[in-house]
Amino acid sequence: MLTKFFFMLKEGGMKPSITELLTLLEALKRGVAGHSVDDFYYLSRSALVKDETQFDRFDRIFAAHFEGIEDAFKSVAGEVPADWLQRQAELMLSEEERAQIEAMGGFEKLMEALRERLEEQEERHEGGSKWIGTAGTSPFGAYGYNPEGVRIGQQGSRHRRAVKVWDRREYRNLDDKIELGTRNIKIALRTLRKFAREGAADQLDLDDTIDKTARNAGILDIRMVPERHNAVKVLLCLDIGGSMDDHVRVCGELFSAARSEFKHLEYFYFHNFVYESMWKDNRRRHAERIPTSEITHKYGPDYKLVIVGDATMSPYEIVYAGGSVEHWNEEPGAVWIKRLLNAYPKAIWLNPEPEQRWGYTPSIKLTRELMDGRMYPLTVCGLGEGIKRLH
Amino acid sequence: MADKKFKGTNTYIATDDLKMAVNAAVTLERPILIKGEPGTGKTQLAFEIAEALGRPLIEWHIKSTTKAQQGLYDYDAVARLRDSQLGDDRVNDIANYIVRGKIWEAFESDERPVLLIDEIDKADIEFPNDLLQELDRMEFYVYETKQLIKANQRPIIVITSNNEKELPDAFLRRCFFHYIKFPDQKTMEQIVEVHYPGLKKTLLKEALAAFYKIRDVPGLKKKPSTSELLDWIKLLLAEDIPPEALRAEDRRKAIPPLYGALLKNEQDVHLFEQLVFLDRRNASRQ
Numbered sequence: 001m002l003t004k005f006f007f008m009l010k011e012g013g014m015k016p017s018i019t020e021l022l023t024l025l026e027a028l029k030r031g032v033a034g035h036s037v038d039d040f041y042y043l044s045r046s047a048l049v050k051d052e053t054q055f056d057r058f059d060r061i062f063a064a065h066f067e068g069i070e071d072a073f074k075s076v077a078g079e080v081p082a083d084w085l086q087r088q089a090e091l092m093l094s095e096e097e098r099a100q101i102e103a104m105g106g107f108e109k110l111m112e113a114l115r116e117r118l119e120e121q122e123e124r125h126e127g128g129s130k131w132i133g134t135a136g137t138s139p140f141g142a143y144g145y146n147p148e149g150v151r152i153g154q155q156g157s158r159h160r161r162a163v164k165v166w167d168r169r170e171y172r173n174l175d176d177k178i179e180l181g182t183r184n185i186k187i188a189l190r191t192l193r194k195f196a197r198e199g200a201a202d203q204l205d206l207d208d209t210i211d212k213t214a215r216n217a218g219i220l221d222i223r224m225v226p227e228r229h230n231a232v233k234v235l236l237c238l239d240i241g242g243s244m245d246d247h248v249r250v251c252g253e254l255f256s257a258a259r260s261e262f263k264h265l266e267y268f269y270f271h272n273f274v275y276e277s278m279w280k281d282n283r284r285r286h287a288e289r290i291p292t293s294e295i296t297h298k299y300g301p302d303y304k305l306v307i308v309g310d311a312t313m314s315p316y317e318i319v320y321a322g323g324s325v326e327h328w329n330e331e332p333g334a335v336w337i338k339r340l341l342n343a344y345p346k347a348i349w350l351n352p353e354p355e356q357r358w359g360y361t362p363s364i365k366l367t368r369e370l371m372d373g374r375m376y377p378l379t380v381c382g383l384g385e386g387i388k389r390l391h
Numbered sequence: 392m393a394d395k396k397f398k399g400t401n402t403y404i405a406t407d408d409l410k411m412a413v414n415a416a417v418t419l420e421r422p423i424l425i426k427g428e429p430g431t432g433k434t435q436l437a438f439e440i441a442e443a444l445g446r447p448l449i450e451w452h453i454k455s456t457t458k459a460q461q462g463l464y465d466y467d468a469v470a471r472l473r474d475s476q477l478g479d480d481r482v483n484d485i486a487n488y489i490v491r492g493k494i495w496e497a498f499e500s501d502e503r504p505v506l507l508i509d510e511i512d513k514a515d516i517e518f519p520n521d522l523l524q525e526l527d528r529m530e531f532y533v534y535e536t537k538q539l540i541k542a543n544q545r546p547i548i549v550i551t552s553n554n555e556k557e558l559p560d561a562f563l564r565r566c567f568f569h570y571i572k573f574p575d576q577k578t579m580e581q582i583v584e585v586h587y588p589g590l591k592k593t594l595l596k597e598a599l600a601a602f603y604k605i606r607d608v609p610g611l612k613k614k615p616s617t618s619e620l621l622d623w624i625k626l627l628l629a630e631d632i633p634p635e636a637l638r639a640e641d642r643r644k645a646i647p648p649l650y651g652a653l654l655k656n657e658q659d660v661h662l663f664e665q666l667v668f669l670d671r672r673n674a675s676r677q
Contacts, residue, residue, distance in 0.1 A: 017564050023419065032415045042411035050563035052426060052570035201456065219476060222469055294610040297662070 005065045012061045016048045023047050201226045233264035235299055239309030240269045266299060271326055272313045273333035274340060292336055296343035304390045305340060305347035311367040312353060318366055337370050348386040352378040403439040404581045412569035413440060422526055422548035427571030430616025433551040437507035440549060447504045451493035453514045459521030463531050465490040485535050494525060498542040505547045512552040519562040527565055574617065586621050597637035598624055601647045610662060615653040623652040
């Protein structure tokens with residue numbers, strides 16, 4: 001009974017345990033829930049889900065199971081209807097053919113054209129060279145090729161050249177549990193630790209005890225002190241998706257190392273460059289965005305800011321309003337990074353791209369200038385140097 | 392004896408899902424874990440369950456210094472050492488130095504009690520893990536006196552958390568879970584009604600509108616919660632503020648009166664005043 005539902009929850013990425021399922025069955029047997037679906041829903045949620053951030057996911061799986069729609073939880077439709085974007089065919093062009101495709105002119109013209117096109121178009125489209133859809137040579141859509149194209153709803157970037165990404169697909173959350181190869185990173189991060197005593201007094205302070213007992217005419221006076229904890233506060237901002245796909249593993253390692261190394265660690269994700277908002281849960285990145293101004297207001301200047309990103313993008317994305325590949329940003333990224341740097345005087349940018357390539361990518365040069373040169377390679381040595389700047 | 396169903400009390404509005412979670416926990420004798428924003432009545436719930444079911448309540452408030460062992464018992468070795476130096480006879484019986492904790496108290500209660508473990512996330516990360524066995528089997532062993540303490544009847548355990556630390560999976564698996572979400576305007580009206588019956592309709596409406604508006608201000612460190620709203624309404628009543636004064640339509644004097652009861656943080660008050668100032672300036676320009 002309910003085993004299918006149980007496995008659907010598992011497939012949907014939740015972690016119900018057998019104990020919890022048995023608890024639910026026992027509750028049902030003892031008639032805790034009445035005969036309404038609502039009762040059953042509340043009961044099963046209370047027994048199976050122990051984290052309110054998972055409620056939404058549970059709701060979707062519950063709906064899917066009890067209405068027989070099996071895949072409702074796979075993707076949430078965004079602004080662009082999802083069935084256009086279904087991967088039906090792929091178009092791989094030869095080098096010559098690519099060369100033949102002319103770009104459509106400037107950046108702003110491209111954006112304007114997309115907006116018009118979205119309004120004009122009403123049906124699913126595939127192939128061809130004008131309409132938005134998959135596998136064509138139009139500047140808009142996925143799995144196709146146009147050097148100045150805009151990418152919509154495609155799993156990973158295939159040619160890494162798109163100027164706009166309107167992906168509404170789930171990006172996977174950086175795993176904070178992998179421990180592989182993180183030792184080096186940990187050692188580098190360790191130099192950042194500053195110890196402070198806070199919390200429960202649970203260690204015997206031998207010197208003080210002897211001193212106080214002696215003053216107390218030999219009657220024992222035991223003195224305790226709290227354990228030493230790391231008191232450094234770190235705000236970690238991680239780039240995710242797009243050109244960072246290659247570096248996700250390295251970033252994941254940094255993240256997992258950082259988790260265990262600091263007492264106060266807050267992390268946020270962004271895509272390509274920092275703008276007016278970031279997010280905490282990559283699965284809910286479109287629903288739950290946190291305004292950057294809220295972050296700077298909430299976390300004081302005693303936090304140290306560490307940004308991890310390859311800073312490889314089109315320079316539009318940094319200096320132009322509306323340059324972001326995901327949304328329309330009112331103010332350019334350059335303004336936002338200045339604000340962050342004002343809020344956090346101790347800040348560094350870690351770049352997973354090899355240092356020797358930095359000179360050839362205009363956006364990296366630009367970012368480095370914005371950071372006043374505080375950009376370091378994501379290597380053990382670079383990390384060590386960067387951390388020196390954070391002290 | 393079978394327990395009655397929990398249906399909320401005349402001073403506490405319980406939503407359907409909350410009632411279900413509580414009843415499941417009571418029937419199956421498992422702990423219930425309550426999370427939610429501060430001030431949504433998590434701790435209050437334990438009092439209300441005890442009252443509604445007519446059970447004694449044992450409270451255990453957790454601090455950052457609390458150890459799991461203290462809930463079971465404390466062996467006061469220092470007192471014993473001191474007594475031995477002073478030549479006290481009590482020293483010979485170790486049981487004299489065993490101090491009973493709240494869990495022991497709950498286990499030995501004659502009636503099935505409600506045990507509140509308040510703000511479990513304040514304690515050390517290992518705290519919930521140290522209690523797994525005790526909450527599961529409802530028994531523990533006193534090593535000093537070689538005694539096994541077993542619960543007469545399984546207490547109804549209510550655990551609250553403010554989400555300051557993640558709780559271990561093994562612990563979560565043994566509990567029922569309920570997240571008290573912030574009440575919507577309708578539920579809020581019911582809540583205010585049970586606390587201040589017969590409140591003027593207009594005042595309540597205006598107060599709630601102003602309250603939800605403040606909650607929507609972005610970037611507040613601490614959003615005002617239900618308990619703050621109730622305090623604020625009490626103040627409004629005491630000062631006899633007319634409902635019209637709460638209306639924010641007239642932007643030039645838009646700061647709600649006595650807002651100090653809603654915003655408890657000087658940075659938030661500062662931020663709020665700045666926003667109101669900006670708003671006012673925009674209004675006067677138009």
